[in-house]
Amino acid sequence: MADIITPRTLSGFMELLPKDQVIFDKIRAVLEKTYSSYGFFPLDTPILEDSKILLAKAGGETEKQIYRFNKGDSDLSMRFDLTVPLAKYVAKNYSELTFPFKRYQIGKVYRGERAQKGRFREFYQADIDIIGDEKLNIVNDAEIPSIIYTIFTGLGIEDFVIRINNRKVLNGLYAILGLEEKAADIMRIIDKIDKIGRENVVAELAEIGITEDKVTTLLDLLLFKGSNEEVLANLEQFKGKNETFDLGFEEIQTVIKYIGVFGVPGDYYMIDLSIARGLDYYTGTVYETFIRKHPEYGSVCSGGRYDNLAEYYTKKSLPGVGISIGLTRLFYVLCENDFLNRSHENPVDVLVLPMTEDVTVAIDVAKQFRLAGISTQIYLEQGKFKKKMAYGNKLSIPFCVLLGEDEIAANKVTIKNMETGEQVTDTVENAIAVVKAKAEVTSKFVNM
Amino acid sequence: MADIITPRTLSGFMELLPKDQVIFDKIRAVLEKTYSSYGFFPLDTPILEDSKILLAKAGGETEKQIYRFNKGDSDLSMRFDLTVPLAKYVAKNYSELTFPFKRYQIGKVYRGERAQKGRFREFYQADIDIIGDEKLNIVNDAEIPSIIYTIFTGLGIEDFVIRINNRKVLNGLYAILGLEEKAADIMRIIDKIDKIGRENVVAELAEIGITEDKVTTLLDLLLFKGSNEEVLANLEQFKGKNETFDLGFEEIQTVIKYIGVFGVPGDYYMIDLSIARGLDYYTGTVYETFIRKHPEYGSVCSGGRYDNLAEYYTKKSLPGVGISIGLTRLFYVLCENDFLNRSHENPVDVLVLPMTEDVTVAIDVAKQFRLAGISTQIYLEQGKFKKKMAYGNKLSIPFCVLLGEDEIAANKVTIKNMETGEQVTDTVENAIAVVKAKAEVTSKFVNM
Numbered sequence: 001m002a003d004i005i006t007p008r009t010l011s012g013f014m015e016l017l018p019k020d021q022v023i024f025d026k027i028r029a030v031l032e033k034t035y036s037s038y039g040f041f042p043l044d045t046p047i048l049e050d051s052k053i054l055l056a057k058a059g060g061e062t063e064k065q066i067y068r069f070n071k072g073d074s075d076l077s078m079r080f081d082l083t084v085p086l087a088k089y090v091a092k093n094y095s096e097l098t099f100p101f102k103r104y105q106i107g108k109v110y111r112g113e114r115a116q117k118g119r120f121r122e123f124y125q126a127d128i129d130i131i132g133d134e135k136l137n138i139v140n141d142a143e144i145p146s147i148i149y150t151i152f153t154g155l156g157i158e159d160f161v162i163r164i165n166n167r168k169v170l171n172g173l174y175a176i177l178g179l180e181e182k183a184a185d186i187m188r189i190i191d192k193i194d195k196i197g198r199e200n201v202v203a204e205l206a207e208i209g210i211t212e213d214k215v216t217t218l219l220d221l222l223l224f225k226g227s228n229e230e231v232l233a234n235l236e237q238f239k240g241k242n243e244t245f246d247l248g249f250e251e252i253q254t255v256i257k258y259i260g261v262f263g264v265p266g267d268y269y270m271i272d273l274s275i276a277r278g279l280d281y282y283t284g285t286v287y288e289t290f291i292r293k294h295p296e297y298g299s300v301c302s303g304g305r306y307d308n309l310a311e312y313y314t315k316k317s318l319p320g321v322g323i324s325i326g327l328t329r330l331f332y333v334l335c336e337n338d339f340l341n342r343s344h345e346n347p348v349d350v351l352v353l354p355m356t357e358d359v360t361v362a363i364d365v366a367k368q369f370r371l372a373g374i375s376t377q378i379y380l381e382q383g384k385f386k387k388k389m390a391y392g393n394k395l396s397i398p399f400c401v402l403l404g405e406d407e408i409a410a411n412k413v414t415i416k417n418m419e420t421g422e423q424v425t426d427t428v429e430n431a432i433a434v435v436k437a438k439a440e441v442t443s444k445f446v447n448m
Numbered sequence: 449m450a451d452i453i454t455p456r457t458l459s460g461f462m463e464l465l466p467k468d469q470v471i472f473d474k475i476r477a478v479l480e481k482t483y484s485s486y487g488f489f490p491l492d493t494p495i496l497e498d499s500k501i502l503l504a505k506a507g508g509e510t511e512k513q514i515y516r517f518n519k520g521d522s523d524l525s526m527r528f529d530l531t532v533p534l535a536k537y538v539a540k541n542y543s544e545l546t547f548p549f550k551r552y553q554i555g556k557v558y559r560g561e562r563a564q565k566g567r568f569r570e571f572y573q574a575d576i577d578i579i580g581d582e583k584l585n586i587v588n589d590a591e592i593p594s595i596i597y598t599i600f601t602g603l604g605i606e607d608f609v610i611r612i613n614n615r616k617v618l619n620g621l622y623a624i625l626g627l628e629e630k631a632a633d634i635m636r637i638i639d640k641i642d643k644i645g646r647e648n649v650v651a652e653l654a655e656i657g658i659t660e661d662k663v664t665t666l667l668d669l670l671l672f673k674g675s676n677e678e679v680l681a682n683l684e685q686f687k688g689k690n691e692t693f694d695l696g697f698e699e700i701q702t703v704i705k706y707i708g709v710f711g712v713p714g715d716y717y718m719i720d721l722s723i724a725r726g727l728d729y730y731t732g733t734v735y736e737t738f739i740r741k742h743p744e745y746g747s748v749c750s751g752g753r754y755d756n757l758a759e760y761y762t763k764k765s766l767p768g769v770g771i772s773i774g775l776t777r778l779f780y781v782l783c784e785n786d787f788l789n790r791s792h793e794n795p796v797d798v799l800v801l802p803m804t805e806d807v808t809v810a811i812d813v814a815k816q817f818r819l820a821g822i823s824t825q826i827y828l829e830q831g832k833f834k835k836k837m838a839y840g841n842k843l844s845i846p847f848c849v850l851l852g853e854d855e856i857a858a859n860k861v862t863i864k865n866m867e868t869g870e871q872v873t874d875t876v877e878n879a880i881a882v883v884k885a886k887a888e889v890t891s892k893f894v895n896m
Contacts (some may be wrong), residue, residue, distance in 0.1 A: 005504050007540040007761040010496060015537065018489035018551065025480075025490045031474075037818055039825025041466035041797045042473045044568050047495065047516070047556065048458060056453050067496070067524070069517030071560050074458070076515075089463065092455040096465055098842040100829060102795075103466065108495065112519050119452070122494050137828045139807055261811045313455040347550075348487045359587055361711045371484055377487025381548065382583045392544040423563055 010115070012121030014328050019225070019345035019396075024331055026344055027155055027445050029124050030324070034151050038143070040128050045085040045102040047110075051075040054084055056312035065111040078110040081323070082127045083309075090131055091313035099133035106327065118336075129322030131309055134318045138251050141285040141305055142258035144323050148266045148289060148301055151280075154340060156444030160300075161262075163272035166252040167282050167304070171246020173221070176238055177214055184223065186210065187276040190222060193297065198223070210368045213376070215347060222273040228256050229279035231271040248414055251284055263416050283307045287323055291448070297333050301325045339448045348375035351392040355385065355404040362403050365413055367426055369401075372432045392418060399435050460561070460569030462776050463867050464875040467579075467793035468843075471849055472779055475603060476554060477895050479574050479773070482599050483552035488576050488590070491551040493533040495558075499523040502532055504760035513559040526558040528576045529832075530772070531757075538579055539761035547581035548588070554775065566784075568776050577770030579757055584767045586699050589733040589753055590706035592771050596737060596749055597712045604789060604892030606646060607740045610712075611720035614700040615752070618681065618721070620693020621669070624686055634658065635724040635768045642743065646671070670721040676704050679719040701730055706860055735771055739896070745781050749773045787896045796823035797883055799840040803833065803852035810851050813861055813876055817849075840866060847883050 009015045032042070032062040051068055054077045067078040069269050090101065092272045113119055128147065130140045145162045152160055174183040178380055189204045196204075198219065204213045212408055217413055224234055232253060238245055253272065259269055271382035277286040284305035303323030310318050334340050350369050354362035369376040377397070379388050393402045402414040407425065415431040417438070424434070457463045457482035459627070464472055480490070500514055502525045513525040527533050530553045538549065554574040561567055576595065578588045593610045600608055622631040637652045643651075646667065651665045652755055686693055700719065707717055732753035736835060738743055751771030760765050782788050789798040798817050810826055817824040827836050840848045850862040855873065863879040864871035865886070872882070 003760075004763060005501055005760055007501060007536040007758075008498065009536075009540065010498055010524070013494040017541060018491065020551075021490050022825050024492070027878055036795060037823040039799075039823065041795050042469050043466065044469060044472070045463055046457060046461040048461065048570060050456065050458055053453055053455060067517070067519055069515070071515055076458070088455040088457075090456065093465060098839060101466075102825070110496070122496060132829070135829075137830065139828045143826070143828070219665065256692060258807070258811065261808050263815055267796060271779070310450075310455075312453055315452060347484060347489050351487075359706070363706065369712055375485040375487065377550070378591070380587045381580070381583075382585065382590070391546060 001073050005393050011115045012119065012125070014120055014332065016169070018347075019342075020335065020340070022341050022347060023342075023344050024447055027331065028124075028126075028327065029107060030154050030445070031151055031327075032104070034147060034154060035128055038102070038147055040102040040104040043086070043089065043105045044107065045082075045089055045105070045325070047078055047108065048076050049079060049085065049088070051077040053088055053313075054079060057084065059089050061109075063111055067110050068314075071261060074297055079107075081109050082107060082125050083129075083322075085130060086127070087133075087310035088313055089312070090318060091310040091316070094314065094316060099131065100136060101131045104128045110303055118329070118332055121331070123328035124327065126325040126327045127132050127322060129309075129320050131318050131320040134317050134319075136321065138254050138284075139258050141251070142255045143262055144303065144321060145259050145269055145287065146262035146264050148287075148323065149268055152289075152301075154444075156446035157291065157448055159448060161266065162269040162301075163288045163290065164252070164255065164259075164269060165271065165273055165275045165286050166248040166255075166275070166284055167286060167365055168244050168248025168284055169252055170248075172278060173218075173238060173241040173246055174244060176241045177218065179210065179214065179218075182208060182210065186218070190219075190274055191276060193223070193274065224273070228266075228269075228271050231273065232256070248284070255285055277302060277304055281306055285321065293448075294333075294337075300330050300333075334448075336445055337448075339446050340393055341445050344445055346396050346398060348397055350374055350375045350376040350399045351387075351395070351397040352378045352379075352401045352403065353388045353392070354378070355402065356408065357382070361408050365401060365403060368428050369432060369435070371387075372436070374432065374435055398438065401431060458780070459563045460567065460573070461507075462568055462780070464584045466795075467790075468783065468788075470795060471788055471792050471893055472792075476572075476574075476775065477520055478602050479554060479775070480552070482602060483576055486550070487578060488550040491537065491553045492529075492555065493527070493537055495526055495556065496524050497527060497533065499525040499535070501536055501761075502527060505532065510559075513561055515558050515560055521627075523799060527555075528687055529557050529560050530555060530573050531770075533579075534575070534579075535758035536761055538766060539758040539764070542764060547579065548580045548584060550576070551579075552576045566777070567619060568780075569798070571630075571774065571776035574773040574775045576739045577757075577768050579766055579768040580771050582765050582767075584769065586702050586732075587706050589699070589769050590592060590703045591710055591750065592769060593707050593717055593735065594712050595635050595708035596735075596771065597716055599841065600737075600749075600787060602892075604763065604894035605739065605783070605896055607896060608716065609738055609740055610717040610749075611736045611738065611786070612700070612707075612717060613695040613719065613721055613734050614703075614722045614732055615724070616692050616696025616732055617700055618696075620690040620725060621666075621686060624693060625666065627658065627662065630656060630658065630839060634666070638667075639724060641671070641722065643781070662816040672721070674792055676714075676717075676719050678706070679721065696732070698740050698820055703733055704747065725750060729754050733769060741896075742785075748778050768805055782894055782896075785896075787894050789893055792893055794844050794846060796845055798822055798824040798849055799843070799845045800826045800849045800851065801833075801836045801840070802826070802828075803836075803850065804856065807831070809856050810881055813849060816876050816879060817883070821881055822880065846886065849879060 108122055109125050110122055174180045185208050193201050202215055275288050282304035286304035288299035289301035305321040307319050309320050352362050352366045366376045366378045379391055400416045407413055412425050413431050414423055414425045415434055525713055535702050539715045556570055557573050622628045633656050641649050650663055711722055719837045723736050730752040734752035736747035737749035753769040755767050800810050800814045814824045814826045848864045855861055861879050862871055863882050
């Protein structure tokens with residue numbers, strides 16, 4: 001016999017038990033179905049790419065985290081996001097694609113970060129992007145939040161808010177206040193407000209030489225809490241002073257107008273001028289999504305508008321707007337906080353338990369259930385009745401079909417509701433009707 | 449502006465255009481749905497594993513093909529199949545699992561083979577396995593072909609045959625003929641018969657010292673073409689001479705008896721004593737699946753019964769039976785031979801084309817279609833009517849909804865069937881009915 005190696009999974013790599021995997025997959029299916037229903041094509045790019053191509057833009061922290069290695073003459077890297085592969089794909093297949101090109105991709109990405117609770121080295125991202133050829137209408141930026149809304153409420157996550165800002169508005173404001181050269185530093189500092197508080201933000205802004213009156217103007221504006229109408233009214237005073245600001249102001253007005261038309265109720269989105277999302281990539285609308293009761297989770301779905309998807313791979317101008325859900329991290333948070341709706345953990349609806357050595361009738365009965373659209377498993381092992389029932393209980397299968405000699409002789413089955421304990425002996429047709437009558441109480445996958 | 453790097457995808461890595469990806473994903477969905485409906489749990493294991501664990505068993509050719517590298521102190525490898533990760537998973541989570549444990553996994557695996565047309569370095573495998581604790585009833589071996597049958601016919605692949613053999617029958621026969629020491633060589637030679645022909649097989653068998661009469665006995669038996677009943681009748685003469693043979697004979701009889709009960713028509717399976725499938729791993733039933741008109745594709749779905757899934761990771765005896773579809777290769781073959789049913793390449797059923805600058809009504813109409821369960825995209829770009837229609841045509845979207853000022857004023861829409869050119873102006877409700885009335889002609893994804 002071979003030596004035994006203790007089986008283990010690498011730390012930072014999520015590997016779920018079967019019952020959790022069922023729920024994870026159902027959540028993933030909701031995303032896929034929703035994305036498709038809005039006209040996004042699925043996309044599947046390789047996990048391995050030529051390092052020269054994948055790292056065209058990367059640098060600093062990202063590059064250190066890459067899983068990069070040589071095989072033969074090839075310098076290979078595992079993808080660290082789904083955006084760079086999309087840029088490569090669109091540039092490569094430009095002439096074969098129809099623009100606006102809408103695609104979704106749900107796939108694993110890799111970052112060799114320091115291991116830490118709740119941080120993953122292999123994790124799923126679920127991205128959607130709409131890519132235009134030379135231009136892309138701003139109304140697309142209003143459709144994206146409606147997709148997030150459909151997905152989150154479809155999963156059962158009800159208590160969230162999509163925060164929306166516009167980088168042109170911010171850049172215009174900094175220009176008007178004569179702060180454009182320090183804009184990057186200011187945004188970085190303001191971004192820390194939830195962690196360090198307003199007082200410390202003021203102090204840090206003073207440290208980099210922002211005068212007190214400008215700090216006050218800026219913070220009063222960016223941290224203002226009010227309705228979208230009030231925020232827009234606050235911004236009105238800056239109109240006509242800077243072209244970028246005016247453009248951004250018009251964009252955010254249009255986006256806010258149409259989000260409601262797309263069906264997102266007012267409680268679920270708000271302008272938040274304090275969010276900025278990174279510095280070089282986004283050029284217009286930006287989004288972050290927070291669970292209201294749990295701001296500590298951070299943004300669970302973020303994205304925005306960019307001018308140039310693929311500048312490293314093509315001279316064509318390919319503007320786009322998109323958003324990404326960190327699916328593995330979201331699932332981890334839902335698990336840890338016991339938010340998963342465990343009624344979805346069954347692989348099948350019916351378990352057929354033959355009580356005779358010959359299993360011919362049991363197989364035939366299972367076939368009839370499956371033909372009626374009911375997922376059905378047969379327990380094929382020999383053993384005591386108790387052991388067979390225990391299998392159904394352990395897997396939380398809602399119904400068991402018992403087939404003893406009496407049932408077979410009478411051309412009937414006994415169907416048992418495993419939750420209530422009720423059982424009846426009846427024809428297969430009527431047993432199928434019993435299963436079908438028990439509609440799912442809820443189709444939501446998350447309780448929050 | 450940055451330097452342009454020519455975008456490319458590594459050779460041996462499949463990256464599909466959107467329309468093909470839609471079909472690939474629908475095929476994958478049929479597999480997932482079928483596997484689930486038989487009670488298999490989904491499983492998703494990491495693509496990266498500790499090399500010591502992943503390569504516990506590997507050696508020779510396999511080990512050379514592994515993508516293996518160091519990151520920090522870790523020696524990592526990308527998985528080359530889904531069986532080793534399953535073995536690790538079951539050994540690691542033994543106490544949390546309920547046996548028989550039925551799981552499916554559809555995932556990418558990696559083999560750094562020499563690049564060659566139709567050979568992939570990154571490819572999907574779609575595996576199912578049923579794992580028992582200490583023992584597993586032989587009837588499970590008969591359920592597996594019924595799942596293959598459901599999937600292949602569900603996809604539209606009608607002209608295939610599942611060939612079934614049993615390693616105990618073979619080993620018993622070799623023992624009875626006094627050839628057990630040369631069994632491995634004999635099986636390897638006979639396995640080449642499709643490539644080199646009977647004459648060369650006879651010659652090679654003579655070369656390794658098999659006497660002519662034994663060659664004749666063996667080949668007459670193993671290459672015999674006849675009904676399952678005839679093959680079994682041929683084998684009857686060896687009963688009672690060897691324990692392993694007797695056990696295998698009983699197993700294959702049981703499997704053949706129950707495959708029909710599970711609903712597989714007689715044309716779709718046959719005993720073929722010439723198939724063996726590798727040498728150490730399988731210990732009982734083995735399967736191969738061939739497309740009748742295209743034996744050159746080789747087996748598109750193979751597997752079998754094994755005694756010990758996880759002997760490198762646990763002392764527990766975990767017998768199982770399983771099968772694997774090489775999904776990427778299968779898809780490649782279907783593409784190359786123009787077998788894909790292209791009516792499945794649309795992302796949505798309806799494209800809404802607003803003809804006014806304000807798109808409020810268009811968004812509202814799209815919402816109503818989507819609420820009725822119809823996938824619907826809105827074309828949000830400004831532009832000429834012709835350009836808008838061209839978008840729908842290029843994406844082969846079946847219906848366009850036109851919304852000009854007249855329609856909006858009359859509270860109606862114009863719906864156009866893009867295939868027939870027919871169009872009517874009517875209420876949204878009636879337009880939805882038009883789309884719903886046009887049922888898919890076929891739900892099959894493959895024409896063969």
